[in-house]
């Protein structure tokens with residue numbers, strides 16, 4: 001005789017009820033897990049589809065806290081020489097929009113014990129546990145969150161740590177050292193691939209828009225930016241100005257100090273021009289010994305004032321070259337402004353602005369060099 005044979009109908013009903021409750025709980029759990037999985041699959045698709053750095057980090061900060069029910073998500077990226085930060089800034093990324101994006105100079109600052117690592121050491125694992133305001137201040141610099149538990153998850157590419165994904169919860173039981181980490185490791189590996197991908201794409205974009213000799217923008221960048229700025233200036237009714245800067249007698253410089261010495265002078269002049277500009281202004285090398293500057297929200301008077309400062313800055317002191325050679329360099333500058341009331345095609349306005357500055361430059365050269373000339377219609 002089994003136990004059930006002796007069970008009363010009441011006991012059987014109670015057991016039945018208990019089984020039903022357990023079943024309902026399990027179905028509920030399964031549905032919840034399915035829903036989490038579906039949300040994560042959608043998140044994976046969203047981040048894999050991100051085509052730019054701001055789009056990717058924007059997705060991570062916007063979607064991950066919601067789908068994973070987290071109270072804080074931050075991202076620490078290793079950026080040894082601040083290259084990533086510099087390039088993204090030059091490409092126009094507004095870091096103020098991403099307060100949870102953190103840059104660290106090295107792996108030591110990432111907040112998890114790497115131990116004495118060697119080439120063959122296995123990659124670091126996520127560190128889960130109680131939130132400690134002192135220990136986690138770097139990963140969670142915004143103090144108002146009242147976090148209780150955190151997960152510091154390494155972002156790995158080819159076993160190399162490129163940063164960490166930092167997850168925080170107000171629930172003390174959310175991240176405990178005994179919790180399995182397969183799921184968050186999987187998520188971090190997708191995020192790491194996406195990050196590496198968009199960062200290298202942005203780097204390529206940047207290389208295509210900059211002059212490799214001087215590090216300033218190139219003609220392609222200015223041609224594109226000029227069209228955008230003309231449209232914006234017309235919408236917001238302000239003036240933009242354009243400057244053509246040409247180093248005087250540069251052929252003689254090359255003849256005297258050789259092409260390499262000439263290159264050194266180009267780099268130094270680019271630095272001297274840049275020192276006189278605002279962050280919103282764009283400096284480019286148009287080729288050879290010609291530079292251009294696009295000044296936003298500056299009329300002809302202000303542009304001529306800046307141009308005069310640049311002229312003086314170039315001529316201010318001798319340029320020292322390796323080997324002790326000292327050169328005195330001057331530049332001629334033509335300045336023109338765009339009438340904000342124009343409404344023709346932006347392409348035509350851009351060409352006209354460039355050619356007016358070029359015309360003024362020609363007058364600066366023929367008028368004796370080392371001077372600034374403003375374009376004035378005949």
Ligand SMILES: Nc1nc2c(ncn2[C@@H]2O[C@H](COP(=O)(O)OP(=O)(O)OP(=O)(O)O)[C@@H](O)[C@H]2O)c(=O)[nH]1
Nearest residue numbers: 246247248249250251252254259260262263288289
């Ligand atoms: N070192 C170096 N020289 C360059 C580069 N690109 C062009 N040049 C040189 O720049 C010189 C430009 O000379 P020109 O256009 O005759 O003008 P200039 O001697 O500067 O005389 P003005 O403009 O009339 O004052 C040439 O000797 C070019 O070879 C470069 O990338 N590096």
